[in-house]
Amino acid sequence: MLIDLSEILSLEGKTQVVEAPVSMDSFQSKLGDFPVAEKEPLSLTITNTGKKVLKIEAKGRITVNIPCDKCLKDVPTEFDINFEQEIDMQASKEDRIKDLDEINYVTGCSLDVEQLVHNEILIHWPLRVLCKEDCRGICPKCGKDWNEGSCDCDQSSPDPRMAVISDIFSKFKEV
Structure with missing residues (x-):
């Protein structure tokens, strides 16, 4: 107007x-x-x-x-x-x-x-918006809302510095 x-x-x-x-x-x-x-x-x-x-x-x-x-x-x-x-x-x-x-x-x-x-x-736009203070977020693999319960995805996050070594071990698992 x-x-x-x-x-x-x-x-x-x-x-x-x-x-x-x-x-x-x-x-x-x-x-x-x-x-x-x-x-x-x-x-x-x-x-x-x-x-x-x-x-x-x-x-x-x-x-x-x-x-x-x-x-x-x-x-x-x-x-x-x-x-x-x-x-x-x-x-x-x-x-x-x-x-x-x-x-x-x-x-x-x-x-x-x-x-x-x-x-x-x-x-006045907020820097961060949360639905509740203890919001757990969503699973990065399957997208399930963790506020509604957990999922069956593997949640272990290896040290990124060890990624090269884990790649080597994954190649030799078949042997």
Whole structure:
């Protein structure tokens, strides 16, 4: 959803409150495509503080299903969006780059709500997601979920430094 900022920019001290629905059905990034389980409208407060500076405040919540790092079951991960930033609308793209301000959710006089939500999810993306603290993962050979029980696969892992020697012994087993 795009919000037109031209009316707010025209009057100094003007405040606009908007309930913006989040239409995102999945979160897409270089990590993959993750389905959105729950979402609530984003409550935006946009204030013209003067001299073409806008203060944007956003509050909301979105839940994304992220696979467990060990067993690959979907884990509903909640992201609280609590955003507050002042944007100088007179600053050029070059000035923003120089100030390391990478605002890609404001283009011209429009605020892109979906891009703002996307950025907030990306910033708060967890380093590790587990379905439970003691998740046992899956068998690398047969794929059985070890949380549901063990499998009959050989779980011994020989020392990788001994791999050459074990190859020699496996060749001579037939003799």
